[in-house]
Amino acid sequence: xxxxxxxxxxxxxxxxxxxxxxxxxxxxxxxxxxxxxxxxxxxxxxxxxxxxxxxxxxxxxxxxxxxxxxxxxxxxxxxxxxxxxxxxxxxxxxxxxxxxxxxxxxxxxxxxxxxxxxxxxxxxxxxxxxxxxxxxxxxxxxxxxxxxxxxxxxxxxxxxxxxxxxxxxxxxxxxxxxxxxxxxxxxxxxxxxxxxxxxxxxxxxxxxxxxxxxxxxxxxxxxxxxxxxxxxxxxxxxxxxxxxxxxxxxxxxxxxxxxxxxxxxxxxxxxxxxxxxxxxxxxxxxxxxxxxxxxxxxxxxxxxxxxxxxxxxxxxxxxxxxxxxxxxxxxxxxxxxxxxxxxxxxxxxxxxxxxxxxxxxxxxxxxxxxxxxxxxxxxxxxxxxxxxxxxxxxxxxxxxxxxxxxxxxxxxxxxxxxxxxxxxxxxxxxxxxxxxxx
Numbered sequence: 001x002x003x004x005x006x007x008x009x010x011x012x013x014x015x016x017x018x019x020x021x022x023x024x025x026x027x028x029x030x031x032x033x034x035x036x037x038x039x040x041x042x043x044x045x046x047x048x049x050x051x052x053x054x055x056x057x058x059x060x061x062x063x064x065x066x067x068x069x070x071x072x073x074x075x076x077x078x079x080x081x082x083x084x085x086x087x088x089x090x091x092x093x094x095x096x097x098x099x100x101x102x103x104x105x106x107x108x109x110x111x112x113x114x115x116x117x118x119x120x121x122x123x124x125x126x127x128x129x130x131x132x133x134x135x136x137x138x139x140x141x142x143x144x145x146x147x148x149x150x151x152x153x154x155x156x157x158x159x160x161x162x163x164x165x166x167x168x169x170x171x172x173x174x175x176x177x178x179x180x181x182x183x184x185x186x187x188x189x190x191x192x193x194x195x196x197x198x199x200x201x202x203x204x205x206x207x208x209x210x211x212x213x214x215x216x217x218x219x220x221x222x223x224x225x226x227x228x229x230x231x232x233x234x235x236x237x238x239x240x241x242x243x244x245x246x247x248x249x250x251x252x253x254x255x256x257x258x259x260x261x262x263x264x265x266x267x268x269x270x271x272x273x274x275x276x277x278x279x280x281x282x283x284x285x286x287x288x289x290x291x292x293x294x295x296x297x298x299x300x301x302x303x304x305x306x307x308x309x310x311x312x313x314x315x316x317x318x319x320x321x322x323x324x325x326x327x328x329x330x331x332x333x334x335x336x337x338x339x340x341x342x343x344x345x346x347x348x349x350x351x352x353x354x355x356x357x358x359x360x361x362x363x364x365x366x367x368x369x370x371x372x373x374x375x376x377x378x379x380x381x382x383x384x385x386x387x388x389x390x391x392x393x394x395x396x397x398x399x400x401x402x403x404x405x406x407x408x409x410x411x412x413x414x415x416x417x418x419x420x421x422x423x424x425x426x427x428x429x430x431x432x433x434x435x436x437x438x
Contacts, residue, residue: 032057046136061136073133074140077126083146092121092148094218095177096225097245099274102235110156111202112185113274119148120177127174139169145176148214152184153205153269160185163206182206184272195340196278196287196331197436199241203273207248216270218247235276242275286331287342288436290324291349295428298353302421305414306364314357321350345435352424359420367413375412383415 032038037057040046046053046061053061094117101114126145130136147168152161167179184204192198208214222245233240248270297317304310325346 030059032059037061069134070138073128073135073138077128077145081125081145089212089215090121090146090148092119092214092216094118094216094222094245094247094270095120096219097222097243097272099230099233099240099243102233102238102240102274102276104235104238104276106190109187109189110185111188111200111276112183113202113204113272114183115181117180117182118177119180120175121148122174123170123176124174126170126176128172130172133172135172137169137171139167145170147176147178149209150180150182150206151209152186153207154186154203156185156187161204161206191338192340193338195342197341198278200276201273202276203271205269205271207269216247218245218270237279238276239279240274241277244273246271246273286327290320290327291342291345292432294321294324294353295349295432298349298356299421299425299428301356301360302418302425305417306360306367311357311360311364314353314360317353318350318357321346321353325350341435345431348431352427356420356424360417363413363417367410369409371408373408375409379412383412386415386419 033056034040037053037060040053041057041060046057096118097115098117099113099115103112103114105111123146128135128138145168147165150163151158152163155161161182161184163180163182165178165180168176170176184206186202186204188200188202190198190200207216230240230243294317297320298314301310301313301317304313328340328343328346
């Protein structure tokens with residue numbers, strides 16, 4: 001039987017909830033849930049796999065909490081326990097972290113995270129003889145033992161980040177578990193260069209409010225169970241992609257002149273970081289899709305070569321892009337220092353479409369001109385080469401128009417129209433690839 005610390009902590013939480021029922025009716029719940037419990041207890045599993053065993057093999061492990069024994073044990077510990085703070089640094093292990101909810105206020109540039117954290121440490125002052133008392137685990141309600149006093153270091157105000165201890169339980173060896181509900185809030189300068197596909201990483205530093213009194217260590221299971229830690233996270237318009245908890249390494253940094261101010265030092269505090277990315281559905285439907293559709297609308301205007309439909313189609317594309325820019329402007333904060341990629345692409349798209357619109361009007365005017373001056377021979381040769389390479393034949397398009405209305409420069413105008421649209425088609429492919437794919 002092998003269980004990770006994160007799983008064990010969750011089982012222990014269920015156990016602590018059940019403890020309250022035991023105080024009311026201890027005999028009814030003091031049972032073993034498996035027939036092999038007595039065998040496992042004889043093999044020492046109550047000590048090596050204590051968290052699972054004390055929740056499922058309560059009679060065999062003598063972990064029942066009700067009755068006078070629990071009362072007397074608490075009174076005994078309270079009379080002998082010394083809660084004075086010593087100069088030694090205690091080691092506290094972070095066993096599990098779960099993110100429940102995240103609130104984002106981009107107008108105020110603040111991000112608030114709600115979650116639960118389980119910590120453990122060893123306190124030999126509360127150890128007891130389980131054979132004498134007949135109890136392996138004990139939850140605490142009325143006595144005050146030493147616990148970490150957590151505060152957020154990088155909160156915008158001293159009272160904005162809060163941590164509250166919910167449940168406290170220990171076994172006979174003095175190993176203590178504490179459940180903390182936390183709400184951390186931190187100022188964060190959002191980076192909008194990749195908006196709306198932007199990734200933001202927000203970090204919250206926390207420590208014990210007593211200077212150098214606690215050294216935090218992060219259990220390996222915390223990082224290996226990121227999916228479980230984020231499975232219940234709720235956030236509107238964003239997706240929590242990852243999180244990371246780093247322990248305090250106790251690297252001391254001198255902030256000033258250490259000879260004049262020997263206590264002017266700072267440690268690397270314990271840090272919880274979450275990675276957020278905007279919701280993919282919002283990104284595709286409201287931002288990316290309109291940009292790509294209008295780009296396709298602009299490029300497809302080449303099919304209607306120099307007809308009245310071509311400038312009308314380009315004009316419609318300009319209007320649609322202008323409306324899309326209004327949507328982006330309403331979504332994007334007006335105080336960002338970076339120009340988002342989508343805004344750069346929208347500007348390029350609108351400029352290109354407007355340029356093609358003006359060029360199509362000029363070329364159509366050139367095609368309908370009745371000048372008797374023939375086009376230069378080199379220009380004619382160049383257009384003939386274009387007509388062979390590009391799939392849209394200018395001769396075919398010529399038949400669609402009233403040949404009597406076309407002038408001597410119609411052949412040249414059609415050729416220039418084809419090469420210009422072919423050029424911008426390649427440019428669009430390159431810009432889209434570098435903007436959204438690479």
